[in-house]
Amino acid sequence: MGKPIAVSPLSRPLPDLSTVAGVRLSAVAAGVRYQGRTDLMLAEFAPGTVVAGVYTRNACPGAPILWCRQAQTTPYARALLVNAGNANVFTGRAGIQACEDCADAVSAMFDCPPQDVFLASTGVIGEKLPQQRIIDALPAAQAGLDENNWEQAARAIMTTDTFPKAARRDVTINGTPVRLQGIAKGSGMVAPDMATMLAYVATDAKIPQNILQSLLSAGCAKSFNAITVDSDTSTSDMLVLFATGLADNEPVTGPHDPALAEFTEALNDLLLELAILVVRDGEGATKQIRVDVTGADSDVSAHRIALSIANSPLVKTAIAGEDANWGRVVMAVGKSGEPADRDRLSVAMGGTWIAREGGVVENYDEAPVVAHMKGQDIEITVDLGLGDGQARVWTCDLTHGYIDINGSYRS
Amino acid sequence: MGKPIAVSPLSRPLPDLSTVAGVRLSAVAAGVRYQGRTDLMLAEFAPGTVVAGVYTRNACPGAPILWCRQAQTTPYARALLVNAGNANVFTGRAGIQACEDCADAVSAMFDCPPQDVFLASTGVIGEKLPQQRIIDALPAAQAGLDENNWEQAARAIMTTDTFPKAARRDVTINGTPVRLQGIAKGSGMVAPDMATMLAYVATDAKIPQNILQSLLSAGCAKSFNAITVDSDTSTSDMLVLFATGLADNEPVTGPHDPALAEFTEALNDLLLELAILVVRDGEGATKQIRVDVTGADSDVSAHRIALSIANSPLVKTAIAGEDANWGRVVMAVGKSGEPADRDRLSVAMGGTWIAREGGVVENYDEAPVVAHMKGQDIEITVDLGLGDGQARVWTCDLTHGYIDINGSYRS
Structure with a gap:
């Protein structure tokens, strides 16, 4: 599997994890591809x-994505099964069969319909999933189920990840305490090999499925859909939110029910924390980059411009080199295809305006900019001077480490 | 300017250059930014x-682009002035003034209207162009004009280029011999700092301006608009074709006049040769990559899919690692947003079909694929199995060299 990869310099320790009422987890070594570690x-x-x-949204999704979309047509879930090492993507009819076999085995264990079983696979693509190894490991996995195994679960789904990722929030709904806790994996935004982005969040809150979906879709837009490592989009990405309802809070009436305000804020916050952890484990990343775009024609336009900046190899390599190269930011704005007027454009790095309304700010103070570029958390702000549209996205820098990891991954 | 950059392993020697009747060139050292070399x-x-x-098409173009677009409103050109080292981009009113000053000085020299003077600047952006240094160097430049200075001209416009680029074709129009000869610079497709793509082609053919423009626009679509190094688009890119008419061929009636068939083919061929030279000098490039897409919904769709593959960092790093990672090609097709059906998709590398109609080709012969990936010229073919749309684009691999060049460029 190539040389071992050092832990990201941007890694963060796991938070203090707890349990979520109604959720039990386990992690076992099924030997799908890796040896000497848990992978299921x-x-x-x-x-x-x-x-x-x-x-x-990749048009060539893996078999487990097709399975989950179909499972999503009923509101319920009883189990989630995720393997690392093989993505079960581009495996044709055999891939579908593997999903059916796994879901059948799990549904028999829990005495539930197969469509209540959610599946994911992450790893190499184009190789048939050895589903019998997974099915053979299921009894041990069932025996190991425990409320406290969140960290073990976070570790079992890692591929090129260099650290496990989890987040937790405790809030209330109408005075009833509820918890949100989730895990994620991913280290290229979302590349097809080992770098698929998977995130699973559970809560004991009692929330109807249609409201839960509204909250998740809205939260995803400002978190997982606002990060990018290399502009590549995996065939297997998914973000799934399970609500057990065991907290038994009072019923809520809709996604905008004031009783959900605190919960929604915590969910959004937790999703963003998980998404940023993925960025911070970006392949080869040495710096986290936040891109804010204001003054755009619309929020959609601002988002496209922010992604154009965040995906620009020239911007990302400049930041790896600690170079406040605002000219490349201007280029990335210009190439986005969105409305922009060079003579109204302003660019700041670390809060210092370097260019204002079409020209460099004469004699701007370089010292704070230089100091900012040497740090691990880089902030780029672009104001278009056109309207009220704004957006914020996150990415990481582009370094030799990215080439190391992706140029020799399968060797 | 950072450490010296080794000549690209994909470099090609200059062809046997000649003269073009009615064209004289010179190259001098104006000291715009570089020392000890010609830069004008x-x-x-x-x-x-x-x-x-x-x-x-960048929405934030440099002042010389604005100047040339305006100059393009009349059919004639008497002079072209190009400096390296400073791009005169994002320089506000001062940038426009610099263009006016340079054009006025050249128009006085040649006793022509300023709008018959074409200008280009390539180099760092956001710094005011020291136009007086250029104007001061003009008498020496005028004194040095000579029909035989094509190589000198090709060298004077280089920035991060590691080798000079030129091409030549000799053909006939209705039996009259005519010549096409051109030079280019560029080594990131077309990045905002030193890597802007500039190409200038001259011919002695007598062709009306509107026909010339039709031929150039059509030829550009299949050459310079079909290459990419890093998906970034310069604020200064330009391709300009000058026709002196001194060959005095019989008049032509339109872009599809059969008398122009040979000329058009030679022009397209020459533009492609120059474009591929830019790819072969791609920053850090060690391999040239040709991407062919067939069976797409339309030619436009095929072109977008081909660019999605050619711009994918994961595809490009895999090829740098000599890994026939067709899974990443599938991912890049899927993320393009264009119509695709996973179960009809086929992928070949170096002419060997690795995946067919949605699955890996069992027991395909790996030996020729392995040998192909070790070469310098990589061919990827994708068949969508949907329609008749096709496209071909070129790019290069993504290596440590790209990071070296772009991560420390201004330091």
Whole structure:
């Protein structure tokens, strides 16, 4: 699998994890591809758990994505099974069969319909999934189910990740305490090999499925859909939210019910924390980059411009070189295809305006900019001077480490 | 300017260059930014020379682009002045003034209207162009004008280029011999600092301006608009074609006049040769990559899919690692947003089909693929299995060299 990869300099320790009522997890070594580590994660959800999901927009998705989209047509989930090492993508009819076999085995274990079983696979693509190894490991996985196994689950789904990723929030709905806790994996935004982005969040809150889906879709837009490592989009990305309802809070009436305000804020915050952890484990990343665009024609336009900047190899390599190269930012704005007027454009790095309304700011103070560029958290702000549209996205720099990881991955 | 950059392993020697009747060139050291090398190129065209141009689509173009677009509103050109080291981009009113000053000085020298003077600047952006240094160097440039200075001109416009680029074709129009000869610079497709793509082609053919423009626009679509190094688009890109008319061939009636068939083919061929030279000098490039897409919904769709593949960092790093990672090609097709059906998709590398109609070709012969990936010229073919749309684009691999060049460029 190539040389071992050092832990990202931007890694963060796991937070203090707890349990979520109605959720039990386990992690076992099924030997799908890796040896000497866990590679299979099983989660069991209490009967009545509802589920919301957001899946990759890649037009060539893997078999597990097709499976989950179909499973998503009913509101319930009883189990989640994720393997690392093989993505079960571009595997034709055999890939579908592998999903059916796994879901059948899990549904028999939990005495539930197969469509209440959610599946994911992450790893190499184009190789048939050895589903029998997974099915053979299921009894051990079932025996190991425990409320406290969140960290083990986070580790079992890692591929090129250099650190496990999890987040937790405790809030209330109408005075009833509820918890949100989630795990994620991914280190290229979302590349097809080992770098697929998977995120699973559970809560004990009691929220109808349609409301849960609204909250998740809205939260995803400002978190997982606002990060990019290399502009590549995996065939297997998914973000799934399970609500067991065991907190037994009072019923909520809709996504904008004031009783959900605190929960929604915590969900959005948790999703953003998980998404940023993926960026911070970006392949070869040495710096996290936040791009703010204001004054654009619309929010959609601002988002496209922000992604054009965040995906520009020239911007990303400049930041790796600690160079406040605002000229490349201007280029990236210009190439986005969105409305822009060179003579109204302003660019700041680390809060210092370097260019204002079409020209460099004469004699701007370089010292804070130089100091900012040497740090790990880089902030780029662009004001278009056109309207009220704004957006914020996150990415990481582009370094030799990215080439190392991706130029020799399968060797 | 950072460490010296080794000559690209994909470099090609200059072809046997000749003269073009009605064109004289010179190269001098104006000291715009570089020391100890020529950095200013002047070309003089015979009175009556007509000109066609294609300019960057970047929404934040440099002042010289604005100047040339305006100059393009009349059919004639008498001179071309190009400096390296400073791009005169994002320089506000001062940038426009610099263009006016330079054009006025050249127009006085040649006793022509300022709008018959074409200008280009390539180099760092956001710094004011020291136009007086250029104007001071003009007498020496004028004194040095000579029909034989094509190589000198090609060298004077280089920035991060590691080798000079030129091409030549000799053909006939209705039996009259005519010549096409051109030079280019560029080594990132077309990045905002030193890597802007500039190309200038001259011919002695007598072709009306509107026909010349049709031929150039069509030829550009299949050459300079079909290459990419890093998906970034310069604020200064331009391709300009000058026709002196001194060959005095019989009049032509339109772009599809059969008398122009040979000329058009030679022009297209020459433009492609120059464009591929830019790819072969791609920053850090060690391999040239040709991407063919067939069976797409339309030619436009095929072109977008081919660019999605050619711009994918994961595809480009895999090829740098000599890995026939067709899974990443599938991912890049899927993320393009264009119609695709995973179960009809086929992928070949070096002419060997690795995946067919949605699955890996069992027991395909790996030996020729492995040998192909070790070469310098990589061919990827994707068949969508949907329709008749096809496209071909060129790019290069993504290596540590790209990071070296772009991560420390201004330091």
